[in-house]
Amino acid sequence: MRKCIWLVLSFCLLSALPVFAVNEINPYIQIIKNDGGKIHGAEEPKNNIKSSLRLEWFVLNDPSCPIQLLNAGAREYEQIGSYPVTYHYQTNIQMKTHEAVAAYQVKFHLYNVFGHFMDELTVHEVRDLEAKEVYQQNEYFARTNEKNTGALLKVIAYITFIRKADGTMWSYNKAPIHKIIEDLTNGK
Numbered sequence: 001m002r003k004c005i006w007l008v009l010s011f012c013l014l015s016a017l018p019v020f021a022v023n024e025i026n027p028y029i030q031i032i033k034n035d036g037g038k039i040h041g042a043e044e045p046k047n048n049i050k051s052s053l054r055l056e057w058f059v060l061n062d063p064s065c066p067i068q069l070l071n072a073g074a075r076e077y078e079q080i081g082s083y084p085v086t087y088h089y090q091t092n093i094q095m096k097t098h099e100a101v102a103a104y105q106v107k108f109h110l111y112n113v114f115g116h117f118m119d120e121l122t123v124h125e126v127r128d129l130e131a132k133e134v135y136q137q138n139e140y141f142a143r144t145n146e147k148n149t150g151a152l153l154k155v156i157a158y159i160t161f162i163r164k165a166d167g168t169m170w171s172y173n174k175a176p177i178h179k180i181i182e183d184l185t186n187g188k
Contacts, residue, residue: 032061036056036073058184060156060158062177065098067159071092072155073155074089074121075090075152089140091137091141093135097129099164102165102167104162105159107120107122107157107158108122111152112153128165154185
Protein backbone atom coordinates (compact mmCIF):
# COMPACT_ATOMS: atom_id res chain seq x y z
CA MET A 1 0.00 0.00 0.00
CA ARG A 2 2.82 2.38 0.87
CA LYS A 3 4.48 1.65 -2.48
CA CYS A 4 1.25 2.58 -4.32
CA ILE A 5 0.94 5.84 -2.42
CA TRP A 6 4.61 6.61 -3.05
CA LEU A 7 4.25 5.84 -6.78
CA VAL A 8 1.13 7.98 -7.12
CA LEU A 9 2.74 10.83 -5.19
CA SER A 10 5.95 10.60 -7.28
CA PHE A 11 3.95 10.56 -10.52
CA CYS A 12 1.96 13.64 -9.43
CA LEU A 13 5.11 15.54 -8.50
CA LEU A 14 6.93 14.62 -11.72
CA SER A 15 3.97 15.45 -13.94
CA ALA A 16 3.63 18.85 -12.23
CA LEU A 17 7.24 19.88 -12.96
CA PRO A 18 6.63 21.14 -16.53
CA VAL A 19 3.82 23.36 -15.25
CA PHE A 20 6.26 25.22 -12.99
CA ALA A 21 8.77 25.64 -15.82
CA VAL A 22 6.18 27.11 -18.20
CA ASN A 23 5.75 30.32 -16.21
CA GLU A 24 9.14 30.64 -14.53
CA ILE A 25 9.17 34.41 -15.19
CA ASN A 26 6.59 35.11 -12.55
CA PRO A 27 4.20 32.31 -11.71
CA TYR A 28 1.67 34.54 -9.99
CA ILE A 29 0.97 36.97 -12.88
CA GLN A 30 -2.20 35.88 -14.68
CA ILE A 31 -2.24 36.36 -18.46
CA ILE A 32 -5.63 36.57 -20.17
CA LYS A 33 -5.96 36.74 -23.96
CA ASN A 34 -9.17 38.18 -25.43
CA ASP A 35 -10.36 38.68 -28.99
CA GLY A 36 -10.57 42.42 -29.77
CA GLY A 37 -12.42 41.95 -33.08
CA LYS A 38 -11.31 42.53 -36.67
CA ILE A 39 -8.40 44.84 -37.25
CA HIS A 40 -9.26 48.07 -39.02
CA GLY A 41 -7.71 48.79 -42.37
CA ALA A 42 -6.17 52.10 -43.39
CA GLU A 43 -8.47 52.36 -46.41
CA GLU A 44 -12.17 51.83 -47.12
CA PRO A 45 -13.86 49.72 -45.90
CA LYS A 46 -12.76 50.43 -42.34
CA ASN A 47 -13.13 46.81 -41.27
CA ASN A 48 -10.26 45.10 -43.02
CA ILE A 49 -12.26 42.53 -45.01
CA LYS A 50 -9.19 41.41 -46.92
CA SER A 51 -7.55 40.05 -43.77
CA SER A 52 -8.40 37.32 -41.28
CA LEU A 53 -6.29 39.00 -38.57
CA ARG A 54 -8.08 39.88 -35.34
CA LEU A 55 -6.98 42.20 -32.54
CA GLU A 56 -5.20 40.36 -29.73
CA TRP A 57 -5.91 41.90 -26.33
CA PHE A 58 -3.72 40.63 -23.47
CA VAL A 59 -4.42 41.46 -19.84
CA LEU A 60 -1.75 40.97 -17.15
CA ASN A 61 -3.18 40.65 -13.63
CA ASP A 62 -1.26 40.57 -10.38
CA PRO A 63 -3.46 38.77 -7.79
CA SER A 64 -2.26 41.18 -5.07
CA CYS A 65 -3.81 44.11 -6.98
CA PRO A 66 -7.11 45.46 -5.58
CA ILE A 67 -8.51 45.60 -9.14
CA GLN A 68 -8.45 42.74 -11.64
CA LEU A 69 -8.84 43.51 -15.33
CA LEU A 70 -11.44 41.23 -16.93
CA ASN A 71 -10.88 42.61 -20.41
CA ALA A 72 -8.91 45.59 -21.68
CA GLY A 73 -7.71 46.65 -25.09
CA ALA A 74 -7.53 49.40 -27.66
CA ARG A 75 -8.64 49.89 -31.22
CA GLU A 76 -8.00 52.47 -33.90
CA TYR A 77 -10.72 54.72 -35.22
CA GLU A 78 -10.86 57.39 -37.90
CA GLN A 79 -11.78 60.93 -36.92
CA ILE A 80 -14.77 61.68 -39.12
CA GLY A 81 -14.74 64.93 -41.06
CA SER A 82 -11.05 65.69 -40.61
CA TYR A 83 -8.72 66.34 -43.52
CA PRO A 84 -6.26 64.85 -43.88
CA VAL A 85 -7.77 61.71 -42.36
CA THR A 86 -6.49 61.19 -38.83
CA TYR A 87 -6.61 58.02 -36.77
CA HIS A 88 -6.96 57.84 -33.03
CA TYR A 89 -7.33 55.21 -30.31
CA GLN A 90 -10.18 54.13 -28.10
CA THR A 91 -9.42 52.04 -25.03
CA ASN A 92 -11.93 49.68 -23.47
CA ILE A 93 -11.57 48.51 -19.88
CA GLN A 94 -13.72 46.08 -17.92
CA MET A 95 -12.56 45.42 -14.36
CA LYS A 96 -13.63 44.01 -11.02
CA THR A 97 -12.67 45.54 -7.68
CA HIS A 98 -11.71 43.40 -4.72
CA GLU A 99 -11.60 46.35 -2.34
CA ALA A 100 -12.66 50.00 -2.40
CA VAL A 101 -10.45 52.21 -4.59
CA ALA A 102 -10.12 56.02 -4.96
CA ALA A 103 -7.88 56.17 -8.08
CA TYR A 104 -6.14 53.86 -10.54
CA GLN A 105 -3.90 53.83 -13.59
CA VAL A 106 -3.93 51.34 -16.48
CA LYS A 107 -1.15 51.19 -19.07
CA PHE A 108 -1.51 49.88 -22.65
CA HIS A 109 1.33 48.83 -24.97
CA LEU A 110 0.35 48.73 -28.66
CA TYR A 111 2.10 46.67 -31.35
CA ASN A 112 1.55 46.46 -35.10
CA VAL A 113 0.99 43.36 -37.24
CA PHE A 114 4.77 42.87 -37.53
CA GLY A 115 5.35 42.96 -33.76
CA HIS A 116 6.84 46.47 -33.72
CA PHE A 117 5.99 48.87 -30.92
CA MET A 118 3.49 51.53 -32.04
CA ASP A 119 2.40 53.49 -28.99
CA GLU A 120 1.82 53.53 -25.24
CA LEU A 121 -1.40 54.79 -23.68
CA THR A 122 -2.11 55.50 -20.02
CA VAL A 123 -5.56 55.81 -18.48
CA HIS A 124 -5.69 57.67 -15.13
CA GLU A 125 -8.97 57.72 -13.27
CA VAL A 126 -9.67 59.51 -10.00
CA ARG A 127 -12.98 57.93 -9.08
CA ASP A 128 -14.40 56.11 -6.08
CA LEU A 129 -15.03 52.46 -6.82
CA GLU A 130 -16.84 50.21 -4.36
CA ALA A 131 -15.49 46.77 -3.46
CA LYS A 132 -16.76 43.66 -5.27
CA GLU A 133 -18.20 45.57 -8.26
CA VAL A 134 -17.62 45.35 -12.03
CA TYR A 135 -16.85 48.60 -13.86
CA GLN A 136 -16.55 49.55 -17.51
CA GLN A 137 -14.61 52.51 -18.91
CA ASN A 138 -13.76 53.85 -22.38
CA GLU A 139 -11.21 56.57 -23.16
CA TYR A 140 -10.24 58.30 -26.41
CA PHE A 141 -6.68 59.28 -27.37
CA ALA A 142 -5.04 61.17 -30.22
CA ARG A 143 -2.26 59.15 -31.82
CA THR A 144 1.21 60.23 -30.82
CA ASN A 145 2.56 59.24 -34.23
CA GLU A 146 0.98 58.62 -37.62
CA LYS A 147 3.09 55.59 -38.58
CA ASN A 148 1.40 52.29 -39.37
CA THR A 149 -2.21 53.45 -39.24
CA GLY A 150 -4.56 50.55 -39.67
CA ALA A 151 -1.90 48.08 -38.52
CA LEU A 152 -2.70 47.70 -34.80
CA LEU A 153 -2.77 44.00 -33.85
CA LYS A 154 -1.57 43.33 -30.29
CA VAL A 155 -2.48 45.28 -27.15
CA ILE A 156 -1.10 44.47 -23.69
CA ALA A 157 -2.79 46.08 -20.67
CA TYR A 158 -1.98 46.05 -16.96
CA ILE A 159 -2.62 48.13 -13.84
CA THR A 160 0.35 50.17 -12.66
CA PHE A 161 -0.84 52.15 -9.61
CA ILE A 162 -3.81 52.28 -7.26
CA ARG A 163 -4.77 54.55 -4.40
CA LYS A 164 -7.04 52.55 -2.15
CA ALA A 165 -10.03 54.14 -0.38
CA ASP A 166 -8.10 53.99 2.92
CA GLY A 167 -5.29 56.11 1.38
CA THR A 168 -2.69 53.35 1.03
CA MET A 169 -0.96 52.84 -2.31
CA TRP A 170 -0.47 49.74 -4.42
CA SER A 171 2.07 49.67 -7.27
CA TYR A 172 3.01 47.02 -9.77
CA ASN A 173 6.24 45.03 -9.88
CA LYS A 174 7.95 46.21 -13.09
CA ALA A 175 10.42 43.39 -13.70
CA PRO A 176 8.01 40.47 -14.18
CA ILE A 177 5.49 42.58 -16.14
CA HIS A 178 8.16 43.85 -18.55
CA LYS A 179 9.57 40.33 -18.98
CA ILE A 180 6.11 38.97 -19.85
CA ILE A 181 5.56 41.85 -22.31
CA GLU A 182 8.91 41.07 -23.93
CA ASP A 183 7.96 37.39 -24.25
CA LEU A 184 4.51 38.18 -25.67
CA THR A 185 5.91 40.58 -28.27
CA ASN A 186 8.74 38.23 -29.30
CA GLY A 187 6.30 35.44 -30.08
CA LYS A 188 7.05 33.26 -27.05
